[in-house]
Amino acid sequence: MSAIDDIVVADVFDLAAQRVEAATGLTFAGLRRRQFDAALERMAGELGLPGAAACASWLLAGPWDDALSALCARFLTVGETYFLREPRAFDLVCDQARALLARGTVRPLRIWSAGCCTGEEPYSIALALRRDVPQLPPERVDILATDLNDAFLDVARAGVYRRWSFRRTDPAELAPFIQPLGDGRFEVDATLRAQVRFAQLNLASGTYPSAMDVIVCRNVLMYFGPDQAARVVARLRAALVDGGWLVVNASEASTRLFQGFTPVYLEDAVFFRKDALPAPVPVPVEPAPAAARPARAPRPEPLPAAAPTAPVAPDDAAMARVHALAQAGGREEALQCLRRAVEAEALSAPLQQRAALFALEQGDPALARHCVRRLLYLEPDSAFGHYLWALIEDAAGRRPRARSLLRDCRRLAGAADADAELGGAAAAWLERMS
Numbered sequence: 001m002s003a004i005d006d007i008v009v010a011d012v013f014d015l016a017a018q019r020v021e022a023a024t025g026l027t028f029a030g031l032r033r034r035q036f037d038a039a040l041e042r043m044a045g046e047l048g049l050p051g052a053a054a055c056a057s058w059l060l061a062g063p064w065d066d067a068l069s070a071l072c073a074r075f076l077t078v079g080e081t082y083f084l085r086e087p088r089a090f091d092l093v094c095d096q097a098r099a100l101l102a103r104g105t106v107r108p109l110r111i112w113s114a115g116c117c118t119g120e121e122p123y124s125i126a127l128a129l130r131r132d133v134p135q136l137p138p139e140r141v142d143i144l145a146t147d148l149n150d151a152f153l154d155v156a157r158a159g160v161y162r163r164w165s166f167r168r169t170d171p172a173e174l175a176p177f178i179q180p181l182g183d184g185r186f187e188v189d190a191t192l193r194a195q196v197r198f199a200q201l202n203l204a205s206g207t208y209p210s211a212m213d214v215i216v217c218r219n220v221l222m223y224f225g226p227d228q229a230a231r232v233v234a235r236l237r238a239a240l241v242d243g244g245w246l247v248v249n250a251s252e253a254s255t256r257l258f259q260g261f262t263p264v265y266l267e268d269a270v271f272f273r274k275d276a277l278p279a280p281v282p283v284p285v286e287p288a289p290a291a292a293r294p295a296r297a298p299r300p301e302p303l304p305a306a307a308p309t310a311p312v313a314p315d316d317a318a319m320a321r322v323h324a325l326a327q328a329g330g331r332e333e334a335l336q337c338l339r340r341a342v343e344a345e346a347l348s349a350p351l352q353q354r355a356a357l358f359a360l361e362q363g364d365p366a367l368a369r370h371c372v373r374r375l376l377y378l379e380p381d382s383a384f385g386h387y388l389w390a391l392i393e394d395a396a397g398r399r400p401r402a403r404s405l406l407r408d409c410r411r412l413a414g415a416a417d418a419d420a421e422l423g424g425a426a427a428a429w430l431e432r433m434s
Contacts, residue, residue: 012053012056012057012060013036013037013040013052013053013056015056015060016040016055016056016057016059016060017033017036019059019060019064020036020059020072020076021225021228023064023068023069023072023204023205024069024072024073024076024148024202024204025202025203025204025205025223025224025225025228025232026072026073026076026077026204026223026224027223027224027225027228028076029225035076036076037052038052039075039076040052040055040056040075041055042075043055043071043072043075059072066200066202069148069202070148070149070150070151070200073147073148073149073150073152074149074150074151074152076223077148077149077223079117079118079149079152080117080219081117081118081120081121081165082120082164082165082166082167082168083120083123083124083127083161083165083166083168083169083171083174083178084124084127084128084168084169085120085121085124085168086218086269087128088266088269088271089216089218089247089269089271090124090125090128090132091128092214092245092247092271093109093111093125093128093129093214093216094128094129094132094133096109096213096214096245097109097129097133097136097141098133100136100213101133101135101136108139108140108141108142109129109136109140109141109142109213109214110142110144110209110211110212110213110214111125111141111142111143111144111212111213111214111215111216112143112144112145112146112209112212112214112215112216112239113125113143113144113145113146113216114146114201114203114215114216114217114220114236115146115147115148115203115217115218115219115220116145116146116147116152116153116156116198117147117149117152117156118152118155118156118161118165119145119152119153119155119156119157119159119188119196119198120161120165121145121216121218122143122145122156122196122198123156123159123188123192123193123196125143125216126138126141126143126192126195126196127174127177127178127192129141130177130192131177138191138194138195141195142197143195143196143197144196144197144199144209145196145197145198145199146198146199146200146201146206147198147200147201148200148201148202148203150200153198153199153200156196156198157193157198159187159188159192159193160181160185160186160187160188161185161186161187161188162184162185162186163184163186165186166178166186171186176189177189177192203220203232203235204224204228204231204232208235208236208238208239209239210238210239211239211241212239212240212241212244213240213241213244213245214244214245214246214247215236215239215240215244215245215246215247216247217236217246217247217248218247218248218249218252219249219252220248221233221248221249221252221257222249222252222377229257230257233246233257233258234259237260237261237274240274241274242274242275243273243274244273244274245271245272245273245274246258246261246271246272246273246274247269247271247272248270248272250269250270250369250370250373250374252377254343254346256343256344256346257346258272260274260275261273261274261275262275263339263343265339265366265367265370266366270370318337318338318341318344318345318351319341319351319354319355319358321337321341322334322337322338322341322355322358323358325337326358326362331362334362335359335362335364335367338355338358338359338367339367341355342355342367342370342371342374346374347378349375349378349379349382352371352372352374352375352378353371353375353382353384353385353388355367355371356368356371356372356375356385356388357388359371360388360391360392365392365395365396368388368392369389369392372385372388372389372392375388376389381412382412383409383412383413383422383423383426384409384422386405386406386408386409386412387405387406387409387422387425387426389405390402390403390405390406390409390426390429393405399433402433403430403433406426406429406430406433407426407430409422409423409426410423410426410427410430413426
C-alpha cells in the first residue's frame with residue numbers, strides 16, 4: 001500500500017469515527033482511537049466485509065438509523081459489570097427509600113439505571129431494596145434501565161447469568177432472589193425481574209424520563225467527548241427531582257461538569273445531589289435623573305511597564321494556597337480548598353497526584369482515594385498512583401488488595417525511564433508484608 005493509500009484509509013477511519021460520534025455521542029479521540037479501529041475489524045467479520053477499512057466505508061455509505069447505532073454500541077462499548085458492584089450506590093438508594101417512607105409520601109420511588117449494560121446493576125437495586133427495606137412494597141418502586149446496546153438488553157431481560165456476574169458475592173447469599181439452574185448459571189427470580197423495565201435509549205439524542213429520585217450512570221460519561229458529556233449531565237440533572245441524586249464513577253466526577261450539583265465524597269464513592277436553582281429576582285430599573293454632562297476626567301499618566309514574570313501554573317498556585325492554609329492551622333479550610341482545586345483542574349494528573357498525597361498526610365482517605373482514582377483514570381500506568389492507592393488500601397486493612405497494587409507499582413516502575421527507587425520501595429514493602 002502506498003503512502004497516498006495510507007492517507008486515504010486514515011481519512012476514511014476519521015470520517016467514520018466522526019459519524020459514529022455525531023450519531024451516538026461515543027467518542028474515540030486519543031488513546032481510544034485504537035479501540036475504534038479494532039472494533040471495526042471485529043464488526044467487519046460479522047458483516048462479512050474484508051476488513052476494518054471496508055467497514056468504515058460501509059458506515060459512511062448510507063443513511064443512519066437506530067439499527068446502526070445499536071450495532072456500533074455492540075462493538076464499541078464494554079460490558080463490565082456484576083451484581084452489587086460498588087455497594088455504596090445501593091446504600092444510597094435504600095436511604096432514599098427510607099426517607100420516602102418517613103415522609104409518608106405515597107408516590108413511588110423512581111430510579112433510573114442509565115447505561116445498564118446486561119442488567120446486573122438494576123437487578124441489584126431491586127434486590128437491595130427488597131432485602132434491606134422490606135417495608136417498602138415492590139409496587140411502590142419504579143426502576144427503569146436503559147442502554148444503547150440492544151444485545152446487552154436481551155441478556156438483561158432474560159435475567160440468566162453465569163458465575164462471573166457474581167464475582168464479588170456468593171449467589172447463594174442472594175436467595176431467594178437468585179436461583180441456581182444447576183448448569184453453572186443463575187436466574188433472577190421472576191418477581192424481581194418484574195420490577196425492572198428495560199428500554200433502549202441513546203443518551204446522546206433520545207428522550208429522557210423525568211421526576212427521578214436517583215439516577216445511576218456509572219462508566220458511561222467516559223465514552224463521550226467533553227461537550228457531549230456536559231450536555232448529557234445537564235439533561236440528567238433535568239431528569240431529577242430537586243434534591244435527587246446522580247451516581248457516576250468517581251473518575252468521571254468534575255465540578256465543571258456537574259454544575260448545579262453538590263458533591264458528597266465518601267471513602268469509595270462520589271455522589272452528586274441536585275440543587276434547586278433559585279428563581280431569578282427581577283431588579284427594577286429606575287430612570288436616571290437628568291444631569292449635566294460630567295467633565296472629562298484627566299487622562300492618567302501611563303504606569304511604567306512591569307518586568308515580565310514567569311507564569312504560575314494553576315496546579316502550583318492551588319497547592320501553594322492549600323499548603324498556606326494548612327500551615328496557618330486551618331486544616332479543614334485547606335482540605336476544602338483542595339477539593340475545589342481538584343474539581344476545577346479535574347484533568348490535571350500532576351494536581352491529582354499531589355492532592356492525593358496531601359489528603360493522606362492530613363488524614364482524609366476518602367479525598368485521597370478520589371484523587372488517586374482520578375489520577376489512574378488519567379494515567380493508568382502511573383507507578384506512583386498505584387503506590388498511593390496501596391497506602392490507602394493498607395490503611396483500611398485491605399492488605400491483599402494493597403499487595404496487588406504494590407506488585408503493579410513495581411512492574412510499572414521497572415519499565416523504561418520509570419522510577420527505579422519507587423520500584424525498590426514497593427519491593428521492600430512487599431517483602432515486609434509477606
